[in-house]
Amino acid sequence: MIETNQLFRFTTAGSVDDGKSTLIGRLLYDSKSIFEDQLQAVERTSSKKGFNGIDLALFTDGLKDEREQGITIDVAYRYFTTPKRKFIIADTPGHIQYTRNMVTGASTANAALILVDARHGVVEQTKRHSFIASLLNIPHIIVCINKMDLVDFDEKVYEELCVQFKEFSSKLLVQDIRFIPISALLGDNVVQRSDNMNWYQGAPLLHTLETMYIGSDTNRVDARFPIQNVLRPQTDKFMEYRGYTGKIESGVFRKGDEIVVMPSGLTSKIKSIDVFEEELDVAIAPMSVALTLEDDIDVGRGDMIVRSNNTPEAVKDIVVMLCWLGNTPLNLKTRFNLQHTSNKQLAVIKEIIYKINIDTLERVEGNQDLKMNDIAKVKISIARPIMVDTYRKNRNTGSIILVDGKSNETVAAGMIT
Structure with missing residues (x-):
């Protein structure tokens, strides 16, 4: 029990x-x-x-x-x-x-x-x-x-x-x-x-x-499958079709589902869902699986497979509630590696919209300084599109981290609004 x-x-x-x-x-x-x-x-x-x-x-x-x-x-x-x-x-x-x-x-x-x-x-x-x-x-x-x-x-x-x-x-x-x-x-x-x-x-x-009632902490509505790796045709299973591996971040996928690969917009259907040596008819979050598609289309790491009737936004500019974790203050000229699911892109913080006064929860506008433990609403520009939901809708596809490219230090964590 x-x-x-x-x-x-x-x-x-x-x-x-x-x-x-x-x-x-x-x-x-x-x-x-x-x-x-x-x-x-x-x-x-x-x-x-x-x-x-x-x-x-x-x-x-x-x-x-x-x-x-x-x-x-x-x-x-x-x-x-x-x-x-x-x-x-x-x-x-x-x-x-x-x-x-x-x-x-x-x-x-x-x-x-x-x-x-x-x-x-x-x-x-x-x-x-x-x-x-x-x-x-x-x-x-x-x-x-x-x-x-x-x-x-x-x-x-x-x-x-x-x-x-x-x-x-x-x-x-x-x-x-x-x-x-x-x-x-x-x-x-x-x-x-x-x-x-x-x-x-x-x-x-x-x-x-x-x-205390908690329900499910997994989003079962929005099917989101970020690609972590591409299996080239070389084994018996993948002689004719490429396999796409990763973790289902939310939702449910079934054999035969019509899907869209984002951000390219290419469409296909799910041919098979595999876990080790077993083939499944249905896979749900947070399972790690390999998908094959009926069409040989261009899919790579960082792309996202979603159902065609339920797609996230593909955006190059996002607004985020950011917790600054870095030991040194933010320099707005710095380029960061933005990590979102399996997608890593170059990004810059374009603007601090406002900071939060923790004592009163009031917004402090016009302040462009961000120090360790500060919380602020910021605008981030990204080199290539990422596929996002709001954090309150989907924790997994609504969160990002920023990594300093020189020190490899995680300097911020953000929730997409």
């Missing part, structure tokens, strides 16, 4: 020292998802640090620098299972200089856990991470008001912080926002209901995660 459980991905976010790693450690520990050797190693490290018990944060802080500093630097992925669901957790950094890691960790999440320190309330990083969760089209946000034990489990403090977050989040494009008062250190309302907060009538965090 566990093997067939639905997979649920969630990310933790919030400001530094809000207790993200401790909360994940509590979930892992109380759900008995810790191996014995891991537990022994953490017990030894906790003892060296002077803890009387176990430092739960060490279950996720895997890097040596993290353990020494007591902070999360990299995105730590952890896995655990309950009788109801399988979970993948992305524990993301809280420090502002690691916001770019949060973008990476949250990009595939079904839900975001935003932690708020009950003593400090909603701070800049809380707002920054909530806004990024909204940008990434994460459908659910669970606001965990943590460290309630340090404010004497006061219901009034909890209610005031809920109001504070609601005022900010009214500007976000998130439909489902829930609030839970917790103490990650003591376990209140994490796995079991808290005896210290009888005034809270909602479910604890784990029950919320187990029962």
